[in-house]
Each structure stands twice: as C-alpha cells, then as structure tokens.
Amino acid sequence: MVNLMNEFFPYIWPKGRADIKSRIILSLIILIFAKILTVLIPYSYKWATDALVGENTTPPIIPIAVFTPIILIIAFGLGRILMVAFNQLRDVVFAKVGQNAVRQLASVSFSHLHNLSLRFHLDRRTGALNRVVERGIKGIENIVRLAILNTVPTIFEFIFVGLILLIQFDWRYLLVVTLTIISYSYFTIKYSSLRVVFRQKMNSHDEDANNKSLDSLLNYETVKHFNNEKIEEKRFDEAMAGYEQASIKTLTSLSFLNFGQTAIFTIGLTLCMVLSGLEVKAGDQTIGDFVLINALLMQLAIPLNFFGFIYREISQGLTDLNSLFSILKIEPEINDKKNAISMKFNKAEINFKDVSFSYDGKRKVLQNLNFNIPSGSSLAIVGPTGAGKSTISRLLFRFYDVTNGNILINGKDIQDISQVSLRKNIGIVPQDTVLFNDTVFYNLKYGKIGSSDKEIWKVAQQAQLSNLIKNFPDGMNTVVGERGLKLSGGEKQRVAIARTLLKNPPILILDEATSALDTLTEREIKQSLNELAEKRTTIIIAHRLSTVVEANKILVLDKGKIKEQGTHKQLLRKKGLYADMWSTQQTIKKAEATLKNVKPEYKKLLSS
Ligand code: ATP
Numbered sequence: 082m083v084n085l086m087n088e089f090f091p092y093i094w095p096k097g098r099a100d101i102k103s104r105i106i107l108s109l110i111i112l113i114f115a116k117i118l119t120v121l122i123p124y125s126y127k128w129a130t131d132a133l134v135g136e137n138t139t140p141p142i143i144p145i146a147v148f149t150p151i152i153l154i155i156a157f158g159l160g161r162i163l164m165v166a167f168n169q170l171r172d173v174v175f176a177k178v179g180q181n182a183v184r185q186l187a188s189v190s191f192s193h194l195h196n197l198s199l200r201f202h203l204d205r206r207t208g209a210l211n212r213v214v215e216r217g218i219k220g221i222e223n224i225v226r227l228a229i230l231n232t233v234p235t236i237f238e239f240i241f242v243g244l245i246l247l248i249q250f251d252w253r254y255l256l257v258v259t260l261t262i263i264s265y266s267y268f269t270i271k272y273s274s275l276r277v278v279f280r281q282k283m284n285s286h287d288e289d290a291n292n293k294s295l296d297s298l299l300n301y302e303t304v305k306h307f308n309n310e311k312i313e314e315k316r317f318d319e320a321m322a323g324y325e326q327a328s329i330k331t332l333t334s335l336s337f338l339n340f341g342q343t344a345i346f347t348i349g350l351t352l353c354m355v356l357s358g359l360e361v362k363a364g365d366q367t368i369g370d371f372v373l374i375n376a377l378l379m380q381l382a383i384p385l386n387f388f389g390f391i392y393r394e395i396s397q398g399l400t401d402l403n404s405l406f407s408i409l410k411i412e413p414e415i416n417d418k419k420n421a422i423s424m425k426f427n428k429a430e431i432n433f434k435d436v437s438f439s440y441d442g443k444r445k446v447l448q449n450l451n452f453n454i455p456s457g458s459s460l461a462i463v464g465p466t467g468a469g470k471s472t473i474s475r476l477l478f479r480f481y482d483v484t485n486g487n488i489l490i491n492g493k494d495i496q497d498i499s500q501v502s503l504r505k506n507i508g509i510v511p512q513d514t515v516l517f518n519d520t521v522f523y524n525l526k527y528g529k530i531g532s533s534d535k536e537i538w539k540v541a542q543q544a545q546l547s548n549l550i551k552n553f554p555d556g557m558n559t560v561v562g563e564r565g566l567k568l569s570g571g572e573k574q575r576v577a578i579a580r581t582l583l584k585n586p587p588i589l590i591l592d593e594a595t596s597a598l599d600t601l602t603e604r605e606i607k608q609s610l611n612e613l614a615e616k617r618t619t620i621i622i623a624h625r626l627s628t629v630v631e632a633n634k635i636l637v638l639d640k641g642k643i644k645e646q647g648t649h650k651q652l653l654r655k656k657g658l659y660a661d662m663w664s665t666q667q668t669i670k671k672a673e674a675t676l677k678n679v680k681p682e683y684k685k686l687l688s689s
Contacts, residue, residue: 085399088406092182093225101178105229108175112234115167120241122160123376129153131369138369172230179225186221190214190405198414199480200440208295210408212288217405220398227391227398235384242377250366254353254374261349262385268341269389276334277393283327290320338389346385350378415479421499426506428456429490429587429618431477436486438469438476438641446472447641450486454634459619461629463662464638470622471512474590477620479503490588508586510594512622514577516565521550521576522557524565528580536583543613544579546572582613589614592622603628626663635659 095101131138132150139153194202194210202210239262246254297304297313304313357374360366431454438447447469454460462470476483479495488495495503516524525537537557541547549572553559565573578594591610595603607628614621623629630649637645637652637659645657652659 085403085406089182089186089221089224089402092185092221093178095181095185098181101181104174104178108171108178108230109233111167111171111174112230113237115164115171116234116237116241118160118164118167119238119380120245120377122157122164123373123380125153125157125160126376127367127369127373129157129369130372131367134368136367136369138367175230179222182225183218183222186405187214187218190217190409193409196413197411199475200414201411206292208292209288213401213404213408216401220401220405223394223398224402227394231384231387231391232395235388238381238384242381245377246374250357250370250374253356257349257352257356258378258381261346261352265342265345265349265385266388268345269338270392272334272338272341273389273393273396276331276338277396279327279330279334280393280397283324283331286320286324286327290317290324293317293320342386342389346382350375350382353378415482415500417499418497420497422493422497423499423502424490424493424506425502426491426587429506430454430456430492431588431618431620432487432489432492433473434487434489436476436483436488438472438481438484440472440481442484445484445641447476450641450643452634452636452643452646454618454620456491456618457616458633459614459621459631461621461623461632461635462638463623463626463629463635463659464644466624468638469641470638471592474509474592474620474622477588477590478507478509506586507588507590508581508584509590509592510574510577510581512593514565514573516561516568516573516576518561518563518565520555520558520560521553521568524561524576525557525580525583528583529585532583537579540579540582543582544575546575546579549575578610587617589617589619590622591619593624594621595628626659626666637662 094105128139129150132153191214194214243255243258246258293313293316297317304310353374354371357366357371361368361371433450433452436447436450437445439445450473452460462473464470475481476488477495479500482496490498490503490506517527522537525541526532528540529536538547541550550556550559559567561568561573561576565576568576574594581589591614594610595607611631621629621632629635633648634646635649635652636643637657639658645652645655645659647655653663654660
C-alpha cells in the first residue's frame with residue numbers, strides 16, 4: 082500500500098509542475114472555505130427559527146434589526162448557493178490535477194507497452210491488456226477525485242461539526258455522532274469488502290462475455306463459413322448468464338448496504354434529536370438549537386451516503402492501479418546496451434554465426450545456423466512450413482535475442498547496435514500485412530513519415546498500386562478498415578511493398594512478399610522488387626520456389642537446420658530436398674495449367 086502510494090504520488094504531485102502543485106494548494110484552501118461555510122449555513126436557520134418564535138439568539142455582532150427572520154432565511158439560501166459555488170470552483174481548479182495525472186499515466190503506459198517485447202504481447206490478450214491499462218487510468222482518476230475531493234472534505238466537515246457539538250452543546254452529542262460514524266464506517270467497509278467479491282465476479286463475467294463477443298465478431302467470416310451462429314450465440318449467452326447472476330447479487334447487496342447505512346445513521350440522528358428535544362422541553366435549548374442540530378447532521382449524511390461507493394471505488398482503484406503498476410514494472414526483454422552504437426549502413430553484410438534459438442527454452446526452432454549474405458546479394462530461405470524461416474527475420478529485427486551464437490551486420494553484433502538504428506536499416510514486406518484503420522495514404526506514408534505526396538505516388542506506382550488506388554471510391558483517402566480488412570490480400574501486400582520502397586532500407590526482407598498476388602501482377606511487381614533488391618542485401622523467404630530461382634544463394638531449412646545451400650542450379654544437381662520440392666511444385670504447376678485448358682463441362686465432371 083505504502084509502495085503503491087509512493088508509485089502514484091509523482092503523478093499527483095509532479096516534479097517541475099509548479100502550476101499543478103499550486104492548483105492543489107488553491108483547491109485545498111477553497112475546500113476549507115467551502116466547509117466552514119457548510120457548517121455555518123445551518124446557523125442562519127437556527128437564528129431564523131428562533132427569531133420566528135420570538136427569541137433573539139443571533140450573536141451581538143450581528144444587528145438583529147437587519148437580520149429579520151426573512152433576511153436570515155434568504156441568507157440561508159444565499160449561503161447554500163455560495164457553498165455550491167465554492168465546491169464547484171474547487172472542482173474546476175482541481176480538474177487539471179486529475180486529468181494531468183490521467184494523461185501522464187496513460188502516456189507512460191502506452192510507451193511502456195510499445196517498449197515491451199514481442200513475447201510479452203504474444204502471451205497476452207490485447208483486449209485484456211487494454212482493460213488493465215484503462216482500469217488503472219480510471220483508478221488514478223477515481224483516487225484523486227474521490228479521495229481528495231470527497232474524503233478529505235468530509236473529514237474536515239466531521240471535525241467542524243464535532244467541534245460545534247462540543248462547544249455549543251455538550252459531549253453527549255459528540256459521543257453519539259462519533260459512535261454513529263464509527264459504526265457506519267465499520268459496517269460500510271465490512272459490507273463493501275464482501276461486495277467486492279460479487280463485483281469481481283461481475284467484472285470477470287463481463288470480461289468473458291466481452292472476449293467471446295469480440296472473438297466471435299473478429300471471426301465473422303469463419304462463423305458464417307461453418308454456419309455456427311447458434312453456437313456462438315449460446316456461448317455468448319452462457320457468459321451473459323454468469324454476468325446476470327453476479328449483477329443481481331451486486332444490486333441486491335447494494336440495497337442491503339443502503340438500508341444498513343440509513344438505519345445506523347437514523348438511529349444516531351434520532352438519539353441526538355431526542356437529547357435535544359428533552360433539552361428544549363427543559364428550557365436548556367431553543368427550538369433553533371433543535372433545528373441546528375438536525376440541519377448539521379442531515380448535511381453530514383450527504384457525503385456519508387457516498388461513503389460505501391467511495392470506499393469501493395478507492396479500493397478498486399488501488400487494486401487496478403496496482404495491476405497497472407505491476408505491468409509498468411516489467412522490464413523489456415530486449416534492451417539496448419548502455420554503450421549501444423547508432424549505425425547507418427549504406428551497405429550491409431549479414432552473418433549468422435552458429436545461431437540457435439528457442440522461443441520457450443524447450444524446443445529448438447533454429448539450430449546452429451551458419452551463413453553469410455554478402456552486401457548487395459540475395460539469399461533465399463526455403464523449406465517446409467514451420468521450418469523456422471520467419472523466425473530468422475524476427476531475430477534479425479531483434480524481436481528476440483538469439484539463444485546461442487551471434488548475428489552480425491558489417492561485423493558488428495546486432496546486440497551492440499541500438500534497436501532504433503538497427504530497425505531503421507531493415508525493411509520487411511511481411512507474410513500477413515496488417516494495416517492501420519486509416520486511409521491508404523496514411524498507411525503508405527507510415528513507411529517514411531514526412532515524405533511528400535509525389536514520393537508516395539511514385540512508390541505506389543512502383544508497387545503497381547496507383548491504378549488500383551485510382552479505382553478506390555475515395556482514392557488515396559479510402560479508409561482500409563480494421564487491420565486493413567477492406568483491402569484484398571494482394572492490395573495489402575502492395576501497400577506493404579510500397580511503404581517499404583518508401584523506407585528505402587539497405588537490408589530488405591521479403592517474407593512471402595508476393596504470395597497473395599496473381600501471376601501477372603507478381604511478374605510486374607517482381608520487376609520493381611528486383612530493382613529494389615539489386616542494391617540491397619536481401620533475404621527472400623518463400624514457399625513457391627519459382628520466386629527464388631534468381632537468388633544468389635538458396636538456403637534449404639528443415640526443422641531449424643540448414644539441409645542444403647547453393648544456387649538453384651547447384652541444388653537441382655544435388656537431387657536432394659530442394660530438387661524434390663522443385664519437382665513436386667513443377668508437377669502441380671503443370672497439372673494446374675492443364676486444368677486451366679480443360680473445357681468447363683469436363684471440369685465439372687472432374688470436380689464431381
Ligand atoms: P511458414 O512457412 O509456415 O511461415 P516458418 O518456417 O516461417 O513457417 P516460423 O514462423 O519461423 O516458421 O516458426 C518456426 C516454429 O516456431 C514453428 O514451429 C512455430 O510453431 C514456432 N513458433 C513461431 N512463433 C512462436 C512463438 N511466438 N512462440 C512459440 N513458438 C513459436
């Protein structure tokens with residue numbers, strides 16, 4: 082708890098922000114004024130009541146001639162308006178403190194999440210992670226708002242009321258009120274802690290229902306393909322049934338909490354009123370005193386009413402904040418060395434020296450890889466699915482560190498180079514291109530922020546995209562949909578190629594870069610890709626061997642090991658795995674070509 086306070090204190094009392102600190106002090110001053118006023122207002126009521134029954138209890142400093150009962154009643158109204166004005170002013174002054182804390186924490190969390198490694202993100206559900214951050218941020222907002230703007234003023238008010246009861250009346254009133262508040266708080270805290278369990282259940286069912294709905298909608302097409310709408314509805318409804326049960330318990334227990342709180346408070350209030358009533362009868366108190374005690378206590382009931390809610394929100398806020406801070410404490414797996422160098426290569430020679438890698442420490446995905454890619458040359462990596470081809474590109478980008486061995490660029494271990502400069506020098510056209518839910522233009526420009534429209538159109542043309550863009554409803558300003566789903570696979574791949582052209586890096590990775598394109602477009606794009614690759618060190622990852630024939634060297638990977646390497650011709654001559662894969666693919670290709678020429682009526686016959 083103390084640790085947590087230390088962690089979030091800098092967000093509320095930020096270093097070097099005199100403006101925020103002075104706002105806190107100013108709002109505390111306003112708060113004290115508002116509370117003094119709150120406690121004094123019932124006095125005008127007392128004086129008015131006494132004046133109405135013919136007794137003058139106004140202090141001598143206030144001339145009674147001016148303060149007739151009516152004016153006292155008006156003063157009561159004005160006092161209340163002023164009190165509300167003070168309270169609102171305090172909120173206005175304080176708003177920036179809370180919102181600044183929210184913004185700082187949100188920004189820190191966001192950049193921290195981007196700093197964390199790929200492994201962390203693959204292990205976590207993005208939706209759940211987002212919720213932890215969202216809740217943590219809401220948590221700090223609630224703590225700031227409710228603790229400082231509500232709990233602190235209520236404590237002040239209680240102290241003021243207590244003093245009045247003791248000085249103006251006697252200790253018995255103070256005792257009754259103190260005991261009432263203690264039992265009220267005890268009951269509220271105990272019962273609210275019980276309710277936390279219901280609430281947690283409600284939240285987890287809510288999360289479950291949310292995840293199911295999100296997952297189901299993301300799989301919209303799969304659901305339709307398999308006609309499984311009913312199953313999806315059932316799964317979602319089951320999750321909602323859990324939520325329903327937990328919500329009913331939460332709501333029912335809230336009613337009991339409200340009843341208990343009101344009962345405790347009313348007992349205390351009634352006791353005080355009985356005491357006062359007896360004293361009025363005995364002539365020791367005026368009717369105004371009776372009214373004053375009632376007004377003071379009724380006023381105190383208002384913030385106390387929220388006590389359960391505030392307690393729950395603050396304790397929930399602390400829990401949420403704790404979860405967020407525990408994520409903020411996670412160290413990124415991949416870190417720059419203290420003396421990491423920033424490199425800009427014009428030419429890049431890549432060396433894999435005895436590289437082994439395992440994602441989980443158990444299964445070796447790459448084993449003792451040794452290969453060299455001279456600057457400006459191309460290396461194709463082929464092999465069965467799951468052989469570890471894409472893993473090589475992830476290691477080169479340093480999303481993971483090698484388990485053994487070294488990866489060198491121009492003789493420098495990539496672990497000695499800063500991640501920013503390393504990644505600046507590598508471009509990739511990935512297997513699955515994911516786009517931002519923004520315009521085509523934005524997604525292209527992402528390759529090099531700050532590039533001109535002319536440059537963007539040029540790369541779009543090189544990637545055979547410009548004609549397609551012209552046919553889009555809003556041209557370059559067409560929004561591509563979530564993850565770019567409104568574009569076809571081939572269109573997305575072209576966007577990826579174009580933005581890599583824009584990035585213009587010395588090292589290029591083409592991970593199945595043309596797999597989603599038709600043969601004609603592939604041929605056209607290949608030309609620009611070849612031009613692009615000419616000056617660069619290029620790694621081509623491919624399934625279709627026809628795309629790697631021209632590579633300077635081909636590496637055949639199987640189960641994480643290099644099985645064969647050489648040029649296309651050398652490998653064919655070897656009559657090994659590559660030659661086998663080549664002849665299988667050629668046979669399939671021939672069969673497909675033959676099928677293309679088959680008359681439609683025969684095609685039907687063949688497929689039946
Ligand atoms: P494909 O041709 O199908 O793209 P690939 O040769 O590129 O396959 P990789 O993506 O490099 O294969 O994966 C190699 C192996 O590592 C696979 O068995 C895969 O299941 C495993 N793998 C990939 N990513 C992870 C991960 N994040 N955690 C654990 N295992 C992984």
